[in-house]
Amino acid sequence: MADILSEISENLQIGKAKVVVELVGRALEEGIPPQRILDEGLLAGMGIIGTKFKAGDVFVPEVLVAARAMNKGAEVLKPKLAAEGIAAKGKAVIGTVKGDLHDIGKNLVKMMMEGRGIEIVDLGVDVPSDRFLASAKENDASIICCSALLTTTMGELKTVVDAVKASDISGKVKVMVGGAPVTQAFCDQIGADCYTPDAASAAEAAVGFI
């Protein structure tokens, strides 16, 4: 029985979405609890990919195909999990800041977080600070994740942080920042709650906030 879970994990890591879907179905038939399939099959596989990505052993395309396989598998599990009354671990909104259209890094962060069982509201690119705020309130999210890839749009991260601080959700929602030019020092300087250099650590940190 544990074999099928590690098989799910392995196939997920090489991006075999079809096989993953098939195996998840079989695991359900075998009567393995959906939560266990999620944790020890899908999320375990994604965790390994995340660690490898962090180390540089795999790269963006590999992570994306793995994430796709995970999402396909998760779709099969969703109704079962819902039936058992198991909800997502928490909610986060994510987007690329105003003036910036780069979204590959943001998408990776989103997928890794989903891989950790967090529900994500994706606001897309070129997102002004008030939309981050409005969406966080509306969805009752506990994290706002902002991505910025340009020297000229890094300042927008501060705009979001300041907007959150000045709002009534100040203290209730954490702001995470990232993107290639962002550093820990910059994060400290603008008073954001968290920075991580890569998507895997971002997901880890997010779990800690929930």
Place this chain on the structure above:
Amino acid sequence: MDKTVKISIIDRREPLECAPGVVLLDAIRSAGVAMESPCSGKGLCGKCKVRVLYGVAPSPKEDERRLLSVSEIESGFRLACLLSVDSDLTIDIPHEETGHKILTSGTKPDFQFELSIRKEVLDAPSRSPDCNSPYEELLAGAVPSLAKMTLPLLQTLTPLDGGYKTSEKHLTVVWDGDSPLAIEAGDTSDAIYGIAVDIGTTTVAVALVNLKNGEELGTSSAVNPQKNHGLDVLSRIDYARRLGAAGRHILQSLIAQALDEMAVSLCAECGVEARSVYSITVAANVTMLHLFLGIDPVSIGVAPFAPVFLRALSVRSSDVGLRSFPSAMLFTLPSVSAYIGADIVAGAYVCGMAKQKENVLFIDIGTNGEIVLASKGRLMSCSCAAGPALEGMNISCGMRAAAGAIEDVSIFSDRRAENALRLKVIGDVPPVGICGSGILSAIRELLRVGLIQKDGYMLSKEDLTPDNPLLSILCVYDGKSAARLSPQPHEVVITQKDVRQVQLAKGAILSGFMALLKKAGLEMDDVRRVLVAGQFGAHLPVESLTGCGVLPDILKNRVEYVGNTSVAGAYMAMMSRVARKEMEELAGEIEYTELSMMDGYQDIFLDSLEFPTFKKNS
């Protein structure tokens, strides 16, 4: 008395006296010492390295530790922008030299000269010795269209020493179209010169031209002095944004002064008087044009990336601070969009892209790769943000193409371990780092011998059999497998992270090609010629371009290097009014594709990250 700290710099006599807590980079700058700071002091690029020789500095913070290697920190290297000085220090600033010669010319076709500048020799109006009416009126009497001269024109008159004295038989009026540019004493019809300019983000190239016959009398080049305020265009835009009008003014005068000085010394070298220069024609990217003309570049830096202007401009050169050329008009070439500038229009023009019968790709490889595709009379362009990895930045042991930089690597997998590697180093000195062309050649070789896989994974020692001669190339660096090109003390390695950086850069360029081909409905094999323009591309051999998958292998025998086509385009615009007009039309014809808005671009980019595979035993 307030306490001060003393900062002594090796090779400089006077120590700097500063307030405690001063950021070292600011202190160095305020003393007028040139210092590279590509990320404009944000602690991102790791290039503002200095070495602390004596004194106590606060221990390095996390950002510094990340950008410097352990052995660098041990030998006292620090980043000037992250170090605040609390007590007296003695530092050394490692010197940078330029290794590669800057390209100052490029391919250009045969074309008809048709100058807009022309000289008219007149009989000097006579005047009685005691006549005190203004010279202006006297001249207007002789040439009615000279009535009511503009201020710059009045400023070209030198009545006392050059003289509109009765003794001078002739005078020469210089016309630009139908407006007078200058009035000179005597018959000067033989002396008529112009300067063609390419303002690059990194380097500036100028050519002095005899407009009478189109002969290029000399060329020169220099580093763009704005470089100290950021290496890429966005860092410079950010500098201008942060400092506002003052920042814009600093950047404008830096480039104007440098250009003025370069042009003056080039004229002096060629025995040409500065006042006989009547045309200065400039091609550059859109940000450089904004900064050179003192126009606010801020909107170029954020979506939707709208510049203030794109069209060709013609102004008095003195209006932008080219002080030594009182009689010259300045002409700037037109651009297509915020990231397809006049330099690319110039290149597309000199390469005759609008007239191509076959499918032709034009590419300027650099921090920003700009691509133009000509297909069936249609011209399409895009800009792909490669990043500076291909120029040796953001790479662990990366450096500019200067003495000590590895520029070529060969690996012989059939030889004994100690002979498996051969390096070519600029200046024939022991290697201290690796430049862009070196990085590409190293990765090409590592791919060829299989130490890097096509997905970019670098093998580790455990992946090889113990008798494999390639084992000697692999090492462990910062806890990860890496390829070692040169041993301690100046260890030069290629790390897994470096490979990933190159993958992003090469993926960006290749994805630009693919995106344009897709738009045009073409396959790679339909492309007949690939024209590689620009300073950086000129140093990348075809084997490296195809070996690393910047270009697909299928185009191997179709690549041509066309040189600095930006300055060549400026030259043509100067020599021919027709060319100038055609470039303005061309700028309007080139379609621009914003890749971030293109459907399916992300998948194209991800596919382009893959490295090429090599057949065994090649």
